[in-house]
Amino acid sequence: MKKPTLVDVGKESGVSAITVSRALRDPDRVSIALRERVFAAIEKLGYVPDAAAATLASNRSSVIAVLVPSFSNYVFSDVLAGASNVIEGTKYSVQIGNTGYSALTEEAMIPKFLTLKPAGIIIAGVDQTEKSRKMLAGADCPVVQIMDTSDDPIDVIVGFSNFLASAEAVAHMIEQGFRRIAFVGTRMDPRTQQRLAGYRSIMEAHGLFDEALLVTTPQKSSVEIGRHLLGSLLEKVPDCDGVFCNNDDVAVGVALECQRRNIRIPQDMGICGFNDLGTTSQMQPAITSVNTPRAEIGARAAQYILDRNTGLPQPENRNINLGFALKVRASTQRKT
Amino acid sequence: MKKPTLVDVGKESGVSAITVSRALRDPDRVSIALRERVFAAIEKLGYVPDAAAATLASNRSSVIAVLVPSFSNYVFSDVLAGASNVIEGTKYSVQIGNTGYSALTEEAMIPKFLTLKPAGIIIAGVDQTEKSRKMLAGADCPVVQIMDTSDDPIDVIVGFSNFLASAEAVAHMIEQGFRRIAFVGTRMDPRTQQRLAGYRSIMEAHGLFDEALLVTTPQKSSVEIGRHLLGSLLEKVPDCDGVFCNNDDVAVGVALECQRRNIRIPQDMGICGFNDLGTTSQMQPAITSVNTPRAEIGARAAQYILDRNTGLPQPENRNINLGFALKVRASTQRKT
DNA sequence: TTGACAGATGATTGCGCAATCATTTAGGTG
């Protein structure tokens, strides 16, 4: 009644255990006749390989580690979904870690994940501690940073420039005649900081920057917080005529609060979101947002790991920039 | 330069390897003096246990398997977040599987996860195939079904009744004077089917059921699809005066489309969502929804697995019903 | 003082597999 092992399958098909192992991992090196007998025996016995034993013997597992700051941030859910689509159906599996937006938590988690001898590691952002970077660089597996760009990735990075994305969005708003454009930011993680930097750089270039226009909170983003923050903003800066939000939820909240206050969009207030999660495009008026390739980032990161594990070399370009797309909608269109 | 093993730690601290192992797993069985020396050596050498070797030797891993139908369905993101909160910081880790809403895919995935010798399995729903049920029942670890209730769980089930939740919501709408209440359903997975059954049972009890009021699509839910479905619905049933949606995104879409068409909420149309994901409560008017304890379900499921692994017995009540909360808001309030 | 006993520690073994090296077989060459 015990779980069959390679030896059992070997006996059943009249070959040695190692031939069974080869038939499974590298079928071309086993003759067709044997291969078929082996597969028949596997089927008959219901043999399933023991991952722990394989990992111990080969010093290499089929686990792909994914470290993200949060699971309740749906941006990372989409990344995970994209990665999962590529990975499901292969021999690889996904083990997840939640760093809670803390570089130190992340640093503590990395050794644990490395002892899994993972087939690859996907990790959010570029703001690892120096120690984390060293551990990852020394890891004997592909490492993919995601959601950002970098000239100096640990191994490979797949993402887009948060700085340029927000810069383009803000430039668009200025071009449409908005002047007192606020930055409304939640959580203030490294990527939000970069969006702030992009905003700031464009605003300063046009002589429009004003500290008073910055409204931030460490809380996580939500529609509700968007509504609150618009209230605080208007108290502080009554002549504000535009809002660039670091997140779509916040943008929807800002829009709903504008409607409640009879502030016309875009005549009195321009609104731009970030991530283009779906609701913004359906609002009335439709809200401009920066579409980010979240699922594709996950998929490309996973595909890179799969490729490296089949022997493909590191590409010459280790900075895979998938870009973004500013979706201009009614909420920021004042010119025709 | 090699990674230190238990033997190395033992040498460093002047004890045998097995004592080191004991100091880590069951410190009480090692004298305080030795324990301290061992921990000092572990620290000094940077020893990290090898999970694969431990799994192989003990036939038991620290992996908790979580099988959900989708990662892009944010309901399951919240479940995962809840579970993760409980698990992070312990020795356990989370490995995820995406069944893609297919019981057969699920059935194929279960053997793979079982060979991990997981510390526990969390699996969505009760609609496993007979074969899946058998495999899970035979698994040498706790198994937690989630997102539903059942008198006959495989091991334990943590969730709420989708049937009762929708029944209560629909009863509330009827009580508020709505009569031609449509059911708008996306995806039509087992839980949506149960919501439909709850809707149907109440509608029939009041003599209000009408096949024409059912609007469903196999597509995944979104705000956009909600808008489209309201269009189809009104074409088919112009006298429709209420909509019960299987999902908040759909409800928001329905509400936005009503606003576009100048259909007054709730005077001309009552709207109720499901899950209470956050946006509904902020809409104007605020949309009624059924709040579901997604994160708590994940957390309780994880906690049960942790408890069982520390030796706690199976509880007498294996059906842990966390309930739901109908959040009555303006979108369905016609009476005072 | 002796023996019994419990607590603390150690030695041995095997988990299931893949890496490594060894052996066999078939096919081709001069």
Add this chain to the structure above:
DNA sequence: CACCTAAATGATTGCGCAATCATCTGTCAA
């Protein structure tokens, strides 16, 4: 026909740990 080569298969070993059983030490009662 002897010889060589490459392909196909097998035997042995060890990965790092925990289970099991064995041994040692000290304490206490009779």
